[in-house]
Amino acid sequence: MSPALSVLHDVFGYEHFRGPQEGIIDHVVAGGDALVLMPTGGGKSLCYQVPAIVRRDAGRGVTIVVSPLIALMHDQVGALLEAGVEAAFLNSTLDWPQTLDVEQRLSRGELTTLYAAPERVTTDRFIALLDGLHARGQLSLIAIDEAHCVSQWGHDFRPEYRQLSLLHQRYPDVPRIALTATADELTRADIVAGLQLQDARLFISSFDRPNIRYRIEEKKEPLAQLIRFIEREHLGEAGVVYCQSRKRVEEMAKALQDAGISALPYHAGLPAELRQQHQDRFLREDGIVMVATIAFGMGIDKPDVRFVAHVDMPKNIEGYYQETGRAGRDGLAADAWMVYGLQDVVNQRRMIDDGDAAEEFKAVLRGKLDALLALAEATDCRRVRLLQYFGEESAPCGNCDNCLQPPAVWDGTDAARKLLSTIYRVHQASGISFGTGHIMDIVRGKDTEKVRQFSHQQLSTFGVGKDYSESQLRGVLRQLLALGAVGVQRVLLDSGHSFDTLTLTEGSRPVLRGEQGVQLREATAQAAPKRARRAAAPPAAAANLDQNGQVRFINLKAWRAEVAREHNLPAYVIFHDATLAAIAERNPASTQELQGISGMGAKKLEAYGAEVLRVIAGG
Structure with missing residues (x-):
C-alpha cells in the first residue's frame, strides 16, 4: 500500500480514492505544482490534506492552506484533529494569546497543517514565520483553496488573492496546489496568470453532479412556489434558499417561519454574532432552512443539504453552479430548484449597464448572464447545457425537469x-x-x-x-x-x-x-391547488435500512449530537450520516467489525469504537 493510500485508509477511514484524487495526490506528494478543478463534494480537501500528512511523515514540514473562509477553517481543523492530525488556523476569531500560541507551535514544527486567510498570509509578520520555516526546510506545501477568487472574471473576485503570487516568487522550490469548484476557460487563464501557475499540471474533473436534479420554472408567486416545493418534497430537511437582497431574505425567512418551516435569515447586514449563531444552528441542527444572500455558503461542508433554491436569478452560471453545488455533498439525491422572471433579467442587465466597469468587462458579464438565461429558457437537457458551459460534453441525463417532462415549445x-x-x-x-x-x-x-x-x-x-x-x-x-x-x-x-x-x-x-x-x-409554473403536507422522510442516508436499522441509526445520531456538542463541532465532523447508516446496517458486535466502514479511521475507531458498540448494543 502506497503512503498516500495508507493515510487515506488509516487517518480518514476510506478504502479507495475517488476519480482523479490519486493522480493529483501522487503528483503533489512528489513536489509538483497543480491546478485542480473539481466540483463541490468531489473531495478537493483530501487533495491537499493527504499530501500534507505524507510529506510531513517524510520530514518535509508544515503545509499552509490559504482559505478566505472562517467556517471552513474551523470545520476542517476540527475534522483533522478528530482524525489525529495536528492542525490549527489563524484568523480573526482568535484573541492575541491564542494567536501567539499557534505561531509558536508553527515555529516549533508541531503542526502538520495551518489554515490562514489570504490577507494574513501576505503580512510581514506571517512572511517572517514562513521565511523561518523555509530556511529550516520545513515549509512543505502551499495549498490555495477557492482559487477562482484570484480572477476578475470569477463570481467571487477578491483583490487580496492577487498578492499570493509573492509566495511563488519567495519560495519557488515549495510545491503549490490551487483548487476551485468553478472556473470557465477565461477564469482558468486568469488563475494561471494571477498565481503564476504556468508550469502547474492541470487536473480537470467532470463537473457533473449526477445526484442533483436541476429544475427551473417561471416565477409567478415565488413565495407560494417555494413553500409548495419545500412542503411537498423536502419537509424537515436541510436546505438553502438564495435571495438577491437583504430585505427579501428577511421577508422570505419570516414567511417560511409563519408556514411552520424551520428557517433562519443570513446576510451581511445582520450583526456578526447573530450570523454566527444562525450558521452554527444550520450546521449543528437537523432540518434547518437557511434563507440567505450569496454572503452565505462558501466553505460550508454540511453534507446533507437536500436542496438549494433560488428565488431570484443569479448573475452567471459559475455562481449558480457553485451555489447549487452545496446540495447533496454526501452523494445522495438532492434538488437545485430555481424560479426566474423578466424582472430578474432586467435588474441584472441594468446593474451591468449602470456599473463603472470598462465596456470590455461589461461585455463579458452580459455574455455570462445570457448563458444563464439560455440555461433557464432551454427546452433540452439542463445538465448537457450546464456542462457544455464548462467545456464538457455529455448526453441527456434523464434527471432534470426537461428530461423528465419535456416542455412544449x-x-x-x-x-x-x-x-x-x-x-x-x-x-x-x-x-x-x-x-x-x-x-x-x-x-x-x-x-x-x-x-x-x-x-x-x-x-x-x-x-x-x-x-x-x-x-x-x-x-x-x-x-x-x-x-x-x-x-x-x-x-x-x-x-x-x-x-x-x-x-x-x-x-x-x-x-x-x-x-x-x-x-x-411554454410556461411550466402552475398555480396548483394546495396539497396536504407529506410527513418528513427519514434521512436520505438511512432510507434503505430496515426498521431495526432505522432505530440503530436514530440512536447513533442522538449519541453523535452529544459528542458534537461536547467538542463544539458540527455533527458531520464526528461522523457523516453515511458512516452512521453503514454502522446501523452492519450492526457490529466488536471493534473488528467496525473496521473497514467508510469514514471510520484508526483514530476515530480508537476514540469512539467502544461508545458506538455500546449505543448499538443498547438497542
Missing part, C-alpha cells in the same frame, strides 16, 4: 416583432421610453390610464397582440433581452425616483426583418 417570432415595433412607435410618438408593463399593455390592447394619458391607443400596434397572454409576452421579452435585441435604460425622475425602460438596439434589426426567429418554452 412555441414560435414567439411574431410576438417579438410586435413588441419591438411597439417599443419603436411609442418612442417615436412620445419622445420617451417606457417600461415592460406599459409596452405589454399596448400590445395586448389594454385600456389603462397611462395608455389614455399618452394617447397610445392611437398607435398602429395597439392591440396587435391581444391573443398573447402576459406570461407569453414576458417570455418573449426575456428572450429579446438575452439576444441583445432589447436594451434596458434607467430613467431618473425629478422626484428622485427611477424606473427601467426598454429601448431598441442594433440587435433588434434582424428580428424585425424576420431574419432571426424566437423559439420559447
Whole structure:
C-alpha cells in the first residue's frame, strides 16, 4: 500500500480514492505544482490534506492552506484533529494569546497543517514565520483553496488573492496546489496568470453532479412556489434558499417561519454574532432552512443539504453552479430548484449597464448572464447545457425537469416583432421610453390610464397582440433581452425616483426583418391547488435500512449530537450520516467489525469504537 493510500485508509477511514484524487495526490506528494478543478463534494480537501500528512511523515514540514473562509477553517481543523492530525488556523476569531500560541507551535514544527486567510498570509509578520520555516526546510506545501477568487472574471473576485503570487516568487522550490469548484476557460487563464501557475499540471474533473436534479420554472408567486416545493418534497430537511437582497431574505425567512418551516435569515447586514449563531444552528441542527444572500455558503461542508433554491436569478452560471453545488455533498439525491422572471433579467442587465466597469468587462458579464438565461429558457437537457458551459460534453441525463417532462415549445417570432415595433412607435410618438408593463399593455390592447394619458391607443400596434397572454409576452421579452435585441435604460425622475425602460438596439434589426426567429418554452409554473403536507422522510442516508436499522441509526445520531456538542463541532465532523447508516446496517458486535466502514479511521475507531458498540448494543 502506497503512503498516500495508507493515510487515506488509516487517518480518514476510506478504502479507495475517488476519480482523479490519486493522480493529483501522487503528483503533489512528489513536489509538483497543480491546478485542480473539481466540483463541490468531489473531495478537493483530501487533495491537499493527504499530501500534507505524507510529506510531513517524510520530514518535509508544515503545509499552509490559504482559505478566505472562517467556517471552513474551523470545520476542517476540527475534522483533522478528530482524525489525529495536528492542525490549527489563524484568523480573526482568535484573541492575541491564542494567536501567539499557534505561531509558536508553527515555529516549533508541531503542526502538520495551518489554515490562514489570504490577507494574513501576505503580512510581514506571517512572511517572517514562513521565511523561518523555509530556511529550516520545513515549509512543505502551499495549498490555495477557492482559487477562482484570484480572477476578475470569477463570481467571487477578491483583490487580496492577487498578492499570493509573492509566495511563488519567495519560495519557488515549495510545491503549490490551487483548487476551485468553478472556473470557465477565461477564469482558468486568469488563475494561471494571477498565481503564476504556468508550469502547474492541470487536473480537470467532470463537473457533473449526477445526484442533483436541476429544475427551473417561471416565477409567478415565488413565495407560494417555494413553500409548495419545500412542503411537498423536502419537509424537515436541510436546505438553502438564495435571495438577491437583504430585505427579501428577511421577508422570505419570516414567511417560511409563519408556514411552520424551520428557517433562519443570513446576510451581511445582520450583526456578526447573530450570523454566527444562525450558521452554527444550520450546521449543528437537523432540518434547518437557511434563507440567505450569496454572503452565505462558501466553505460550508454540511453534507446533507437536500436542496438549494433560488428565488431570484443569479448573475452567471459559475455562481449558480457553485451555489447549487452545496446540495447533496454526501452523494445522495438532492434538488437545485430555481424560479426566474423578466424582472430578474432586467435588474441584472441594468446593474451591468449602470456599473463603472470598462465596456470590455461589461461585455463579458452580459455574455455570462445570457448563458444563464439560455440555461433557464432551454427546452433540452439542463445538465448537457450546464456542462457544455464548462467545456464538457455529455448526453441527456434523464434527471432534470426537461428530461423528465419535456416542455412544449412555441414560435414567439411574431410576438417579438410586435413588441419591438411597439417599443419603436411609442418612442417615436412620445419622445420617451417606457417600461415592460406599459409596452405589454399596448400590445395586448389594454385600456389603462397611462395608455389614455399618452394617447397610445392611437398607435398602429395597439392591440396587435391581444391573443398573447402576459406570461407569453414576458417570455418573449426575456428572450429579446438575452439576444441583445432589447436594451434596458434607467430613467431618473425629478422626484428622485427611477424606473427601467426598454429601448431598441442594433440587435433588434434582424428580428424585425424576420431574419432571426424566437423559439420559447411554454410556461411550466402552475398555480396548483394546495396539497396536504407529506410527513418528513427519514434521512436520505438511512432510507434503505430496515426498521431495526432505522432505530440503530436514530440512536447513533442522538449519541453523535452529544459528542458534537461536547467538542463544539458540527455533527458531520464526528461522523457523516453515511458512516452512521453503514454502522446501523452492519450492526457490529466488536471493534473488528467496525473496521473497514467508510469514514471510520484508526483514530476515530480508537476514540469512539467502544461508545458506538455500546449505543448499538443498547438497542
